[in-house]
Amino acid sequence: MSTLTIAPAGHTGPSTRSWVPRDRTILLVAPAVIFLLAFFIYPFAYGFVLSFLPNEGGWLANYEKFFSDAFLWRTLIITFQLALPVTILNVGLALPIAFQLRRKTRYQWWVTMFLVIPITLGTVLIAEGMLTYFGPKGWLSQALQLLHIYDGPIRLTHNFAGVVISLVISGFPFCFLLTLSYVTGIDPTLARAAATLGANPWQQFRQIYLPLLAPGLAITFCLAFVQAFSVFPSAVLVGAPSGSTRVISLAAYEAAFEQYDYSMASAVAMIMGFAQLIVVVLVLAARRGFYTGPVTGAKG
Amino acid sequence: MNPNFKELRLAGVSRHFGNPGGQQVAALRELNLTVKRGEFIALLGPSGCGKTTALNCIAGLLPLTAGSISLDDMRIDVLPPEKRGFGMVFQNYALFPHMTVRRNVAFGLTMRRVPAAEMKARVARAFDLVQLGGHEDKLPGQLSGGQQQRVAIARAIVIEPPLLLMDEPLSNLDAKLRLEMRAEIRRIHRELGRSTIYVTHDQDEALSLADRIVVMKDGVVQQVGVPEEVYAQPANLHVARFMGYRNVLDLEVESEQGNRVVANGHGLRLHGIAKQALGGRHVAAAIRPEEITVGTAGENIIEGKVRNAEYGGRDSLIDVVTPSGLVLHARTTQRVALDETVKLTVPPERVLLYPAEDRP
Numbered sequence: 001m002s003t004l005t006i007a008p009a010g011h012t013g014p015s016t017r018s019w020v021p022r023d024r025t026i027l028l029v030a031p032a033v034i035f036l037l038a039f040f041i042y043p044f045a046y047g048f049v050l051s052f053l054p055n056e057g058g059w060l061a062n063y064e065k066f067f068s069d070a071f072l073w074r075t076l077i078i079t080f081q082l083a084l085p086v087t088i089l090n091v092g093l094a095l096p097i098a099f100q101l102r103r104k105t106r107y108q109w110w111v112t113m114f115l116v117i118p119i120t121l122g123t124v125l126i127a128e129g130m131l132t133y134f135g136p137k138g139w140l141s142q143a144l145q146l147l148h149i150y151d152g153p154i155r156l157t158h159n160f161a162g163v164v165i166s167l168v169i170s171g172f173p174f175c176f177l178l179t180l181s182y183v184t185g186i187d188p189t190l191a192r193a194a195a196t197l198g199a200n201p202w203q204q205f206r207q208i209y210l211p212l213l214a215p216g217l218a219i220t221f222c223l224a225f226v227q228a229f230s231v232f233p234s235a236v237l238v239g240a241p242s243g244s245t246r247v248i249s250l251a252a253y254e255a256a257f258e259q260y261d262y263s264m265a266s267a268v269a270m271i272m273g274f275a276q277l278i279v280v281v282l283v284l285a286a287r288r289g290f291y292t293g294p295v296t297g298a299k300g
Numbered sequence: 301m302n303p304n305f306k307e308l309r310l311a312g313v314s315r316h317f318g319n320p321g322g323q324q325v326a327a328l329r330e331l332n333l334t335v336k337r338g339e340f341i342a343l344l345g346p347s348g349c350g351k352t353t354a355l356n357c358i359a360g361l362l363p364l365t366a367g368s369i370s371l372d373d374m375r376i377d378v379l380p381p382e383k384r385g386f387g388m389v390f391q392n393y394a395l396f397p398h399m400t401v402r403r404n405v406a407f408g409l410t411m412r413r414v415p416a417a418e419m420k421a422r423v424a425r426a427f428d429l430v431q432l433g434g435h436e437d438k439l440p441g442q443l444s445g446g447q448q449q450r451v452a453i454a455r456a457i458v459i460e461p462p463l464l465l466m467d468e469p470l471s472n473l474d475a476k477l478r479l480e481m482r483a484e485i486r487r488i489h490r491e492l493g494r495s496t497i498y499v500t501h502d503q504d505e506a507l508s509l510a511d512r513i514v515v516m517k518d519g520v521v522q523q524v525g526v527p528e529e530v531y532a533q534p535a536n537l538h539v540a541r542f543m544g545y546r547n548v549l550d551l552e553v554e555s556e557q558g559n560r561v562v563a564n565g566h567g568l569r570l571h572g573i574a575k576q577a578l579g580g581r582h583v584a585a586a587i588r589p590e591e592i593t594v595g596t597a598g599e600n601i602i603e604g605k606v607r608n609a610e611y612g613g614r615d616s617l618i619d620v621v622t623p624s625g626l627v628l629h630a631r632t633t634q635r636v637a638l639d640e641t642v643k644l645t646v647p648p649e650r651v652l653l654y655p656a657e658d659r660p
Contacts, residue, residue, distance in 0.1 A: 193388065193390055291397065295397060
């Protein structure tokens, strides 16, 4: 932010300390700053302060309650148990598929299109579809029974697996698109050079693509993790909201809209945000261990 | 791959690409070439002539549509690039940006699981050869273009390949560095004693570096020969144009005696030599500007007015307009004034005659 400008020699304006910056184009960020202040900074600060003003007890009472009540602190564990594997799965699936599609081919567009369609569907729509397809009397179950592949009951909804499936369906396209843009940004000549030097396809991937992709994958991981961590609708619709998928956002929801304890709800939200922040900071710290410069073979 | 090979043989090497319209485009047609050990071959041609395609086919980066490539008795066109072991220097260098210069150079040896002590010695030798000591621990992005180019060469030669492939390695350098690196490349080639195939669109580079030049156009080989041959005796009009025969005149044959031909047109009457079967009265005469001199000695005298003169130090490049409006480019060490009427002369053996091109 360089709002500080140095007056050129011979400048005889009325006031050089005017708060209006010399370069007025900087004012273009004003709407964004106002938006950020009004809809993020202020509510966040409000919630932060509110979380220390409990309905009863000392200023840390909400936090003490959260970490002493198993019904509450378990939600944090459950959310991690859900978000971490789902994120690893999404990034892990996106990487090989995006890598295979790195070259422009006739079918690349179609495959990309097909993989990306779920991004246009809302979580609720996905849940609706899953109930008809994966449910105990759903098409999958009926088809498997009809073909006598598996006759037992199939439980892929209203439990942990249901939420995992839902999060993969909605989270994968996002990871895939992001990874695809990182993969296609890497100069394919690098892999060709590695090949002429004796690297087989696996070594080309391991030695060239993977180290160059690592910083991008870290970013993808962070974004996908934050998305999965804040899971709410699918945890209710296709999960077991009072048991195995009682995630932290549900705890916040209950505090706010069932017990009308906004202070407690704010505390839960703060804990949720802090937990996400820890993971993001850890991943970004690890990212610094990798090369993060330009990914082409020569100077521009 | 055997470093003591005798020759690399390309037989009928062709490569077609399917374009978006669905039809097949031949980027390279029936390339036949035998490269002897120790030879420096330049593939020369304008962009899109198929020279890089040929190089990629040899390296194994592109599959052949037809033909075969063999190293002595072993057929290698069926091998993937990592099994061929040819060193390649790419036009954009393709240095691995995340590895230090040392790891870049050692990459080929790492892939071959060369023991650490030997690797160290060989990498050090490669650094010596390209004279790049002291930069081993930098990242490629911290080097200048010329240094990056040296790293690319070091990385390719450290594996001691039987064949070194270079794809316009000097095109990203400035003029001065280009001259220096040209000499370096020739020296490195001599010290290694292996074969080099060098792709370029720069005739000077090809002439100064190569033992033999392969001139290409539209995927077809036009001429293969030693530099003197290609320079002085172009096989056809395409090669002539590409080798700097800037004056191409449309003439009609007046008389023929063996390959000695008298042709006229544009108010000129020139004695020349047919380099190809002329097969008709319409011919094209190709003359280098260097071979037209100001003077009146000899058979071919052309009179005209100086329209433009570019001073070039040792000599000047002048444009002379004949009374019929034809513009001739000539070089002369004499000082001529603008609009001065001069007499030009060119020796008959330097007026090369080819069949006229079909004009659309």
